[in-house]
Amino acid sequence: MVLSLVEHDSGAVDDNSLEALTLARSVADDAGEALEAIAFGPEAEGVADDVGAHGVEVLNVVDHSDLDDYTPEAYARAVIQCAEETGTEAVVAPGTDRGSEILAHVAAKLDETMAAEVTDVEVGDTYELTRQRWGGTLIEHAELDADTNLLTVAPNEISTSGTGDGPADVSAFTPDLEDSDLRVRLTEVEESDVEGVPLAEARVVVSGGRGTDGDFSEIEDLADHLPNTAVGSSRAAVNEGWRPHDDQIGQTGNKIAPEIYIACGISGAVQHMVGCKGAENILAVNTDPEAAIIQKADWAVTGDLHEVLPAVSDELERRGHS
Structure with missing residues (x-):
């Protein structure tokens, strides 16, 4: 058996x-x-x-x-x-x-x-x-x-x-x-006060790294325009104190498997790719055309995320996604 x-x-x-x-x-x-x-x-x-x-x-x-x-x-x-x-x-x-x-x-x-x-x-x-x-x-x-x-x-x-x-x-x-x-047992469960879709369940994940310079507002805005979407981050963003560890994607963070993963300002280190390798599709936004994430992505946009993401959000809003 x-x-x-x-x-x-x-x-x-x-x-x-x-x-x-x-x-x-x-x-x-x-x-x-x-x-x-x-x-x-x-x-x-x-x-x-x-x-x-x-x-x-x-x-x-x-x-x-x-x-x-x-x-x-x-x-x-x-x-x-x-x-x-x-x-x-x-x-x-x-x-x-x-x-x-x-x-x-x-x-x-x-x-x-x-x-x-x-x-x-x-x-x-x-x-x-x-x-x-x-x-x-x-x-x-x-x-x-x-x-x-x-x-x-x-x-x-x-x-x-x-x-x-x-x-x-x-x-x-x-x-x-x-x-x-x-000897060891669960005594209390503390619910997270973070609202939204859990990373492991999201169909779309929009994530930011060191390239955000700590400003995740455009990433959060884009996520708000898309259904069933969660916000994630790289370990670098967590280490800088910009995001909580619960948002981290990678070998020492969350393992995700969304339909599309939008990685913004993330270099694509091996440890990070371990966390997102379950994604069906990867869209990378990065100023460096030689970044590892660009080489591993299904689609890539070479540009500043602070310019690219607002343009995408504006277009989604124009099409009625708000």
Whole structure:
């Protein structure tokens, strides 16, 4: 059996978990095994339809009063016990902060190897993996041979698809926890006071770097003229104190996958490109025609962003986009 860890928001499965389910289903099909899922939280039963549509036969809903809120070591203990009870040969998790943390704890407790950032698996006597290294700047082909194969899936790299006929059967699973499993736990969630579309969900992202000289007004104005658009920034802009870290796109910031990424006054360092490589299209605006971002963009405008962006916003407004 193959077990996939599912993250959700009030019963709605997140996109990274759907990617993990898609790869897990492929692994299960190749191995001739059934696919099950495990989910936490009081609203976990609500994902039965979504996971069933992606080939999950049984949804194991963790039923424990101490696990309504995130507790990484206890979540890992539950995953291990569920995997042992169901005879799991592989556990697949989304490559999110939580998915990676939980599976790292699973690996440590089982004394097994965890393979992160996986994009493809060929199942044979061992698992032949394709995975990303150094934020996707390097592709590695590796072999994984373990009693329980542990994989996290690289975000925004797998096209999701549904093949199931109906909702998954729901089975309550109650883990046997130790006090030490509860040492670290989520105690409070502080909502961001920043309004607008989250970077990870935006169809369009307009981003600025050192070339803005700290003035993001034209970038914010352009974003206001476009639907489902978020404002991002380079690490340089964050380091200068011009934007909060939540806006940063790159290896140490957000990974985005919009339909179009508009990069303004950004040089295009490797670390930044790691964060935006999931974009379907890149439009670069830069005064330097030799900038790395220009070479990597689908379209480029050589010019001052403080002149180009207002002209674009004016044209959008003329066409009724306001």
